[in-house]
Amino acid sequence: MSKTIAKRKAGRPRSQASRASILNAVWELLKTQTLKDLSIEAIARESKVGKATIYRWWSSKESLAMDAFVEHVLPLTPFPENLSAYEAISMQMASLVNAFSGDYGSIVSQSIAAGQSEPDVLESYRERFLDERRTAAKAIIEKGIEEGEFDPDIDLELAVDILYGPIYFRLFVAHLPLDKQFAKGLPQRALKALLKD
Amino acid sequence: MSKTIAKRKAGRPRSQASRASILNAVWELLKTQTLKDLSIEAIARESKVGKATIYRWWSSKESLAMDAFVEHVLPLTPFPENLSAYEAISMQMASLVNAFSGDYGSIVSQSIAAGQSEPDVLESYRERFLDERRTAAKAIIEKGIEEGEFDPDIDLELAVDILYGPIYFRLFVAHLPLDKQFAKGLPQRALKALLKD
Amino acid sequence: MSKTIAKRKAGRPRSQASRASILNAVWELLKTQTLKDLSIEAIARESKVGKATIYRWWSSKESLAMDAFVEHVLPLTPFPENLSAYEAISMQMASLVNAFSGDYGSIVSQSIAAGQSEPDVLESYRERFLDERRTAAKAIIEKGIEEGEFDPDIDLELAVDILYGPIYFRLFVAHLPLDKQFAKGLPQRALKALLKD
Amino acid sequence: MSKTIAKRKAGRPRSQASRASILNAVWELLKTQTLKDLSIEAIARESKVGKATIYRWWSSKESLAMDAFVEHVLPLTPFPENLSAYEAISMQMASLVNAFSGDYGSIVSQSIAAGQSEPDVLESYRERFLDERRTAAKAIIEKGIEEGEFDPDIDLELAVDILYGPIYFRLFVAHLPLDKQFAKGLPQRALKALLKD
DNA sequence: CACTAAACGAGACGGTACGTCGAGTCTTGGA
DNA sequence: TCCAAGACTCGACGTACCGTCTCGTTTAGTG
Numbered sequence: 001m002s003k004t005i006a007k008r009k010a011g012r013p014r015s016q017a018s019r020a021s022i023l024n025a026v027w028e029l030l031k032t033q034t035l036k037d038l039s040i041e042a043i044a045r046e047s048k049v050g051k052a053t054i055y056r057w058w059s060s061k062e063s064l065a066m067d068a069f070v071e072h073v074l075p076l077t078p079f080p081e082n083l084s085a086y087e088a089i090s091m092q093m094a095s096l097v098n099a100f101s102g103d104y105g106s107i108v109s110q111s112i113a114a115g116q117s118e119p120d121v122l123e124s125y126r127e128r129f130l131d132e133r134r135t136a137a138k139a140i141i142e143k144g145i146e147e148g149e150f151d152p153d154i155d156l157e158l159a160v161d162i163l164y165g166p167i168y169f170r171l172f173v174a175h176l177p178l179d180k181q182f183a184k185g186l187p188q189r190a191l192k193a194l195l196k197d
Numbered sequence: 198m199s200k201t202i203a204k205r206k207a208g209r210p211r212s213q214a215s216r217a218s219i220l221n222a223v224w225e226l227l228k229t230q231t232l233k234d235l236s237i238e239a240i241a242r243e244s245k246v247g248k249a250t251i252y253r254w255w256s257s258k259e260s261l262a263m264d265a266f267v268e269h270v271l272p273l274t275p276f277p278e279n280l281s282a283y284e285a286i287s288m289q290m291a292s293l294v295n296a297f298s299g300d301y302g303s304i305v306s307q308s309i310a311a312g313q314s315e316p317d318v319l320e321s322y323r324e325r326f327l328d329e330r331r332t333a334a335k336a337i338i339e340k341g342i343e344e345g346e347f348d349p350d351i352d353l354e355l356a357v358d359i360l361y362g363p364i365y366f367r368l369f370v371a372h373l374p375l376d377k378q379f380a381k382g383l384p385q386r387a388l389k390a391l392l393k394d
Numbered sequence: 395m396s397k398t399i400a401k402r403k404a405g406r407p408r409s410q411a412s413r414a415s416i417l418n419a420v421w422e423l424l425k426t427q428t429l430k431d432l433s434i435e436a437i438a439r440e441s442k443v444g445k446a447t448i449y450r451w452w453s454s455k456e457s458l459a460m461d462a463f464v465e466h467v468l469p470l471t472p473f474p475e476n477l478s479a480y481e482a483i484s485m486q487m488a489s490l491v492n493a494f495s496g497d498y499g500s501i502v503s504q505s506i507a508a509g510q511s512e513p514d515v516l517e518s519y520r521e522r523f524l525d526e527r528r529t530a531a532k533a534i535i536e537k538g539i540e541e542g543e544f545d546p547d548i549d550l551e552l553a554v555d556i557l558y559g560p561i562y563f564r565l566f567v568a569h570l571p572l573d574k575q576f577a578k579g580l581p582q583r584a585l586k587a588l589l590k591d
Numbered sequence: 592m593s594k595t596i597a598k599r600k601a602g603r604p605r606s607q608a609s610r611a612s613i614l615n616a617v618w619e620l621l622k623t624q625t626l627k628d629l630s631i632e633a634i635a636r637e638s639k640v641g642k643a644t645i646y647r648w649w650s651s652k653e654s655l656a657m658d659a660f661v662e663h664v665l666p667l668t669p670f671p672e673n674l675s676a677y678e679a680i681s682m683q684m685a686s687l688v689n690a691f692s693g694d695y696g697s698i699v700s701q702s703i704a705a706g707q708s709e710p711d712v713l714e715s716y717r718e719r720f721l722d723e724r725r726t727a728a729k730a731i732i733e734k735g736i737e738e739g740e741f742d743p744d745i746d747l748e749l750a751v752d753i754l755y756g757p758i759y760f761r762l763f764v765a766h767l768p769l770d771k772q773f774a775k776g777l778p779q780r781a782l783k784a785l786l787k788d
Numbered sequence: 789c790a791c792t793a794a795a796c797g798a799g800a801c802g803g804t805a806c807g808t809c810g811a812g813t814c815t816t817g818g819a
Numbered sequence: 820t821c822c823a824a825g826a827c828t829c830g831a832c833g834t835a836c837c838g839t840c841t842c843g844t845t846t847a848g849t850g
Contacts, residue, residue, distance in 0.1 A: 011820020012819070018822075034314040041810055050823045055812065112369055113310035117231040126372050134372070155382055157373055158363075162387050166355075166362030172309055172369060175323050175331075176354055185352055190359050193390035208799030209841040215801075238831055247802040252833065405825030406815045412827075428708040435805055444828045449807065506763055507704035511625035520766050528766070549776055551767055552757075556781050560749075560756030566703055566763060569717050569725070570748055579746055584753050587784035602794025603846045609796075632836055641797045646838065 014057070021047040022054060026061075026068040031103075035065055035110040062114040062121040069107055070128055079136055085144030089137070090187035093163060097183035100171050105178065109171050134160050141194065150194045163190050211254070218244040219251060223258075223265040228300070232262050232307040259311040259318040266304055267325055276333055282341025286334070287384035290360060294380035297368050302375065306368050331357050338391065347391045360387050408451070415441040416448060420455075420462040425497070429459050429504040456508040456515040463501055464522055473530055479538025483531070484581035487557060491577035494565050499572065503565050528554050535588065544588045557584050605648070612638040613645060617652075617659040622694075626656050626701040653705040653712040660698055661719055670727055676735025680728070681778035684754060688774035691762050696769065700762050725751050732785065741785045754781050 025047035029038055038061055044051045058064040079092045100108065108125075115122030137160050144150040166186055170178050222244035226235055235258055241248045255261040276289045296302065305322075312319030334357050341347040363383055367375050419441035423432055432455055438445045452458040473486045493499065509516030531554050538544040560580055564572050616638035620629055629652055635642045649655040670683045690696065699716075706713030728751050735741040757777055761769050 012822075013820085015822070036314040039810060040812085044823095048823080050821095050825085051812080052814085052824095053822065056821085109313050113313035116306050116310035116369070117233040122371055126370065130370065130372060155386070158379070158382050158386055161363035161366055161373070162359065162383070162390075165364070165366035166358035168369065169358055169362035169365045172313070172365065173323065173327065174319055175327060176358070182355070185355050186359075189352070189355055189390050191390075192392075193359075193386050193388075195389075206799090207797065207843070209801070210799090212801065212841095236831060237833085241802090245802080247800095247804095248833080249803090249835090250801065253800075403825085404817075404823065406827070407825090409815095409827065430708040433805060434807085438828095442828085444826095444830090445807080446809085446829090447827065450826075503707050507707035510700050510704035510763070511627040516765055520764065524764065524766060549780070552773070552776050552780055555757035555760055555767070556753065556777075556784075559758070559760035560752035562760045562763065563752055563756035566707070566759065567717065567721065568713055569721060570752070576749070579749050580753070583746070583749055583784050585784075586786075587753075587780050587782075589783075601792065601848065603796075604794085604848090606796070606846090630836060631838085635797095639797080641795095641799085642838080643798095643840085644796065647795075 015053075018047070018049050018053055019057070022049055022064070023068045023071050026064055027072055030065065030068070030107065035062065035107075035114055038065070060118060060121070062111070062118050063124060065107075065114070066111060066121060066124050066128070069111065079140055085140050085147060085149050086191060088140055089144075089163065089191065092137075093167070093187045093190075094183040096164070097167055097178050097186070100167060101178040105171050112172075137163070144194070148196070151196050154194060159194055162193055163187075166190065212250075215244070215246050215250055216254070219246055219261070220265045220268050223261055224269055227262065227265070227304060227307075232259065232304075232311055235262070257315060257318070259308070259315050260321060262304075262311070263308055263318060263321050263325070266308060270301060270304075276337055282337050282344065282346050283388060285337055286341075286360065286388065289334075290364070290384045290387075291380040293361070294364055294375050294383070297364060298375040302368055309369075334360070341391070345393070348393050351391060356391055359390055360384075363387065409447075412441075412443050412447055413451070416443055416458070417462045417465050419443075420458055421466055424459065424462070424501060424504075429456065429501075429508055432459070454512060454515070456505070456512050457518060459501075459508070460505060460515060460518050460522070463505060467498060467501075473534055479534050479541065479543050480585060482534055483538075483557065483585065486531075487561070487581045487584075488577040490558070491561055491572050491580070494561060495572040499565050506566075531557070538588070542590070545590050548588060553588055556587055557581075560584065606644075609638070609640050609644055610648070613640055613655070614659045614662050617655055618663055621656065621659070621698065626653065626698075626705055629656070651709060651712070653702070653709050654715060656698075656705070657702060657712060657715050657719070660702065664695060664698075670731055676731050676738060676740050677782060679731055680735075680754065680782065683728075684758070684778045684781075685774040687755070688758055688769050688777070691758060692769040696762055703763075728754070735785070739787070742787050745785060750785055753784055754778075757781065 022043060025043050026038070029042060029046060040051055040054055040061055043049075043061070043064070044054060054064070058067070079088050081088070083091070099105065111121065111125055115125060134157075138156045141150060141154065141156055141159055145152050145154065167178065170176055170182065176182070219240060222240050223235070226239060226243060237248060237251055237258055240246075240258070240261070241251055251261070255264070276285050278285070280288070297305065308318065308322055312322060331354075335353045338347060338351065338353055338356055342349050342351065364375065367373055367379065373379070416437060419437050420432070423436060423440060434445060434448055434455055437443075437455070437458070438448060448458070452461070473482050475482075477485070494502065505515065505519055509519060528551075532550045535544060535548065535550055535553055539546050539548065561572065564570055564576065570576070613634060616634050617629070620633060620637060631642060631645055631652055634640075634652070634655070635645060645655070649658070670679050672679070674682070691699065702712065702716055706716060725748075729747045732741060732745065732747055732750055736743050736745065758769065761767055761773070767773070
């Protein structure tokens with residue numbers, strides 16, 4: 001909506017070719033190196049774009065990485081339908097563990113790592129990924145409560161943290177693997193905390 | 198044993214004054230800036246030390262930060278004694294939440310963030326902090342099992358992840374605060390997952 | 395010709411202000427210190443220029459010194475006209491001795507000294523200074539031959555070496571001064587070698 | 592004399608093995624690199640000697656190079672005897688040209704180059720090499736005067752400069768080679784300047 | 789024959805400068 | 820007005836040597 005009524009601007013319009021080329025270069029480069037080691041210089045070189053063009057549209061390589069990330073990996077690990085809340089959560093958690101054990105996990109952990117020194121990167125991560133998923137998770141839990149599976153006194157946010165916290169913990173600290181055993185055992189044990197007494 | 202017969206080394210011995218001065222400078226500098234923004238140059242300047250001396254003994258600013266960290270904050274958040282396992286864990290978790298809500302938490306999160314691109318920093322964190330604490334936590338849980346409080350089928354590692362994962366989750370992602378309410382609510386809810394049916 | 399059709403180049407053009415500032419800083423610094431003790435760092439500092447800008451356009455401080463030198467001292471010690479070859483050479487030699495006894499001599503000797511380990515500096519010295527002067531000297535000697543003053547069997551290059559070699563000898567080795575007595579005595583004695591029997 | 596009455600000193604005497612090893616290392620290293628590029632560090636490394644030992648006995652790498660030089664190349668290019676002064680000088684000049692065209696010339700030119708910024712190196716060169724040779728040359732010229740070959744009004748120092756200056760000129764500036772033709776032509780032409788009218 | 793005391797190797801120290809990289813900005817000409 | 824190209828200032832990188840400084844270890848005399 002707002003885009004269509006965007007004010008008419010004089011001058012040459014933004015080059016979509018450049019935008020795509022930049023995001024693509026970032027994505028390609030992140031396959032072979034750390035976000036930390038990625039340089040604006042290299043992105044410009046790789047995408048045949050002037051550095052100024054990058055600076056004109058992005059404030060940091062982190063937010064640029066975030067855009068590249070969004071462009072490529074949005075649709076992911078939905079909650080299955082037509083199952084009990086317990087089953088649906090179990091299955092979705094397992095598939096998230098699986099997703100985080102590969103490239104996707106590495107990019108998420110690097111983005112959040114970058115966010116430790118750049119608050120807006122972290123905010124961007126939350127707004128563009130996490131919030132949506134947490135909302136979905138909370139809806140499922142509420143459904144479980146309504147259907148009598150879960151304790152009605154649950155603090156929803158806390159419940160989500162207990163379920164997903166362990167996954168992020170292993171993702172960051174890597175003290176133990178995000179393997180099948182974990183994918184199976186975690187829901188079994190963690191969901192106990194949500195059950196009715 | 199072997200340490201007492203430590204090999205005689207030729208040459209001028211390492212200056213303990215320099216070592217202390219460097220670690221102290223790192224600690225001071227990290228109070229006002231990000232680990233990412235910390236430069237070896239600045240550390241050398243602040244500690245009145247040659248850059249080469251830093252490079253001689255540390256491989257990166259991250260491992261240096263880790264050493265500074267260890268030097269300053271090792272004795273922290275122990276498990277209280279003479280309490281039931283449930284009580285001891287509850288109290289220790291609360292005090293960890295509290296610790297992570299201040300400077301200590303910021304340094305931990307930055308160190309682990311740095312570890313995302315430097316595996317040995319992460320390893321160092323695990324070896325010098327985490328392992329010791331996890332071992333202590335597992336011991337308490339075992340005690341709880343023996344005393345009939347907790348489910349004897351528990352996977353200890355998984356249990357620890359469920360208890361502490363949510364804390365690290367909020368520490369990293371900062372979607373919700375590490376406040377008193379969380380410090381109180383988390384143990385109550387998460388420990389349910391460990392109880393006997 | 396080719397210069398006027400110089401290829402159009404993309405990008406920001408070289409800053410003449412920086413170039414001038416650098417060369418000027420070099421010149422000023424060389425007034426108070428040895429070329430050996432001159433550092434790129436100091437030049438950058440003094441001329442308020444990034445080090446990279448210096449490295450972009452010069453390969454070494456020696457070639458930079460040579461450029462600074464050329465910029466400042468090209469027009470020097472011409473051969474007087476309307477005199478006999480003998481007189482013209484005598485006077486020019488005397489004025490060169492005089493020039494070499496001051497700052498000019500010190501810079502020449504240091505540049506050539508630098509050239510002992512950097513062949514292109516030496517080549518630069520020859521191409522941009524010496525060759526032109528030697529050519530002029532040889533022309534005068536030829537004129538002297540034509541006018542019957544000098545021996546027609548003279549090897550011109552050798553003749554020039556005999557006339558000017560002693561000056562450079564004293565300049566480098568400093569075993570004796572480049573004083574008025576030398577300025578007067580050298581032409582008198584050395585030119586005998588060129589005369590007709 | 593003075594050496595034999597050298598004051599008795601307590602303590603360990605200077606190690607001749609180290610001295611020899613150092614000088615030898617310098618000599619070897621100078622075969623493959625410039626005096627400018629030679630570092631005390633490298634000499635110590637190569638000669639298996641502590642840096643302090645070098646600094647204890649030499650004030651700079653230049654004076655060290657000079658010592659190494661003296662140790663290896665003192666006996667050189669004497670004046671032949673039983674010849675006329677003209678012949679003796681001619682032959683000695685030719686052999687000097689020849690000597691300077693090889694390694695010997697390169698070391699001399701580098702040492703004198705170093706001397707441009709270190710006056711004592713230059714002085715050392717003069718005292719330990721040049722003076723002796725100039726004295727010998729002046730003696731021969733005087734002999735030539737006595738025997739009626741040369742002009743009795745000659746300034747001896749100036750005469751030596753005229754004879755040898757051209758050799759050093761080519762050695763330093765390298766505008767023309769120190770070849771056989773020069774070795775033959777130079778004495779023929781330059782000695783004319785010394786002859787009786 | 790132990791005792792001195794300087795010289796020795798090794799190598800850490802505080803520094804300075806190196807030459808390179810990338811940051812973010814600026815200045816062209818062309819689209 | 821945007822864009823590519825590329826030069827600009829700035830600051831940090833990690834390295835090489837500088838000359839100095841401890842160390843523990845020789846190695847002659849001397850007492």
